[in-house]
Amino acid sequence: MLTFDDYKGQQPSWCPGCGNFAILNTLKKVFVDLAMQPHQFTIVSGIGQGAKLPHYTKCNTFNGLHGRTLPVATGIRLANNHMTVLALAGDGDCYGEGGNHLIHAIRRNINVTLLVHNNQVYGLTKGQASPTTPQGRVTKIQPSGSLSEPLNPLAMAISLNCSFVARGFAGASGLPFLQEIIKEAIRHEGFAMVDILQNCVTFNKVNTFHWYKERAYELEAGYDPTDRVEAFRRSLEWGERIPTGIFYRNDRPSYEQGLTVLKEDPLVKQALFRKDMSAELAQLH
Ligand SMILES: Cc1ncc(C[n+]2csc(CCOP(=O)(O)OP(=O)(O)O)c2C)c(N)n1
Numbered sequence: 235m236l237t238f239d240d241y242k243g244q245q246p247s248w249c250p251g252c253g254n255f256a257i258l259n260t261l262k263k264v265f266v267d268l269a270m271q272p273h274q275f276t277i278v279s280g281i282g283q284g285a286k287l288p289h290y291t292k293c294n295t296f297n298g299l300h301g302r303t304l305p306v307a308t309g310i311r312l313a314n315n316h317m318t319v320l321a322l323a324g325d326g327d328c329y330g331e332g333g334n335h336l337i338h339a340i341r342r343n344i345n346v347t348l349l350v351h352n353n354q355v356y357g358l359t360k361g362q363a364s365p366t367t368p369q370g371r372v373t374k375i376q377p378s379g380s381l382s383e384p385l386n387p388l389a390m391a392i393s394l395n396c397s398f399v400a401r402g403f404a405g406a407s408g409l410p411f412l413q414e415i416i417k418e419a420i421r422h423e424g425f426a427m428v429d430i431l432q433n434c435v436t437f438n439k440v441n442t443f444h445w446y447k448e449r450a451y452e453l454e455a456g457y458d459p460t461d462r463v464e465a466f467r468r469s470l471e472w473g474e475r476i477p478t479g480i481f482y483r484n485d486r487p488s489y490e491q492g493l494t495v496l497k498e499d500p501l502v503k504q505a506l507f508r509k510d511m512s513a514e515l516a517q518l519h
């Protein structure tokens with residue numbers, strides 16, 4: 235029987251009060267609930283405060299380049315489609331530097347669970363505006379306020395027909411719900427994106443725990459996540475009230491399901507074969 239301690243990693247170096255602690259603890263609870271043996275899954279991350287999370291767990295991990303979480307996660311899935319793969323990224327990492335990869339991972343529907351630590355700021359590099367920073371927000375680097383309109387990641391994912399789109403809140407009141415959302419995302423066959431609202435105690439003094447707590451609410455029990463137009467409409471709600479929950483899901487086939495080479499065994503279990511290509515190469519001269 236697995237326990238919380240089976241996933242114990244290094245000592246976190248986050249600021250006291252950071253929302254990342256709540257995400258880490260929630261994830262460990264999910265691993266226990268789903269009886270995920272540490273060797274059966276891999277957590278991939280890029281660079282950022284949120285991206286340090288894999289160091290604080292015990293499982294297979296890969297800490298890659300900033301913005302390149304999803305290409306690595308995709309590669310792991312193609313090499314071993316029996317491996318559960320989670321990709322963790324900050325809002326900057328995923329929606330900024332890695333934005334192009336996000337679009338194509340959604341389109342392919344690779345079977346990866348993406349958790350975005352969305353604190354609406356570049357935390358690790360000390361507070362520059364990220365793609366989800368509100369327009370007009372003053373930072374040390376944007377003294378006249380951020381000029382760009384923020385990205386709405388949920389609306390973008392739904393418009394791309396992402397097969398699982400959700401939002402959670404990493405505050406005490408939102409954690410049981412977040413746990414259920416992440417479980418569903420991991421169980422989902424296909425690309426699952428979970429945007430997680432989290433505070434940054436040091437560089438985002440506006441969107442605090444309290445700010446989110448006052449606004450975050452759960453999508454109502456009768457909400458139908460298969461209605462794409464309604465999901466898009468709800469994804470536009472942001473302000474005095476911010477919906478959380480599973481906004482949209484569909485069951486289109488995953489990328490891996492379409493690959494005949496993976497029908498029998500994962501690539502890592504298949505024997506290597508060498509083919510003499512000299513005849514084909516000679517034709518190119
Ligand atoms: C290609 C590249 N560009 C920029 C950086 C510098 N950099 C490292 S982390 C980071 C921001 C991280 O912000 P976010 O992804 O939101 O994570 P957080 O620290 O807020 O959790 C930046 C700009 C880098 N390491 N590599």
Ligand SMILES: [Mg+2]
Nearest residue numbers: 324325355357
């Ligand atoms: Mg961030």
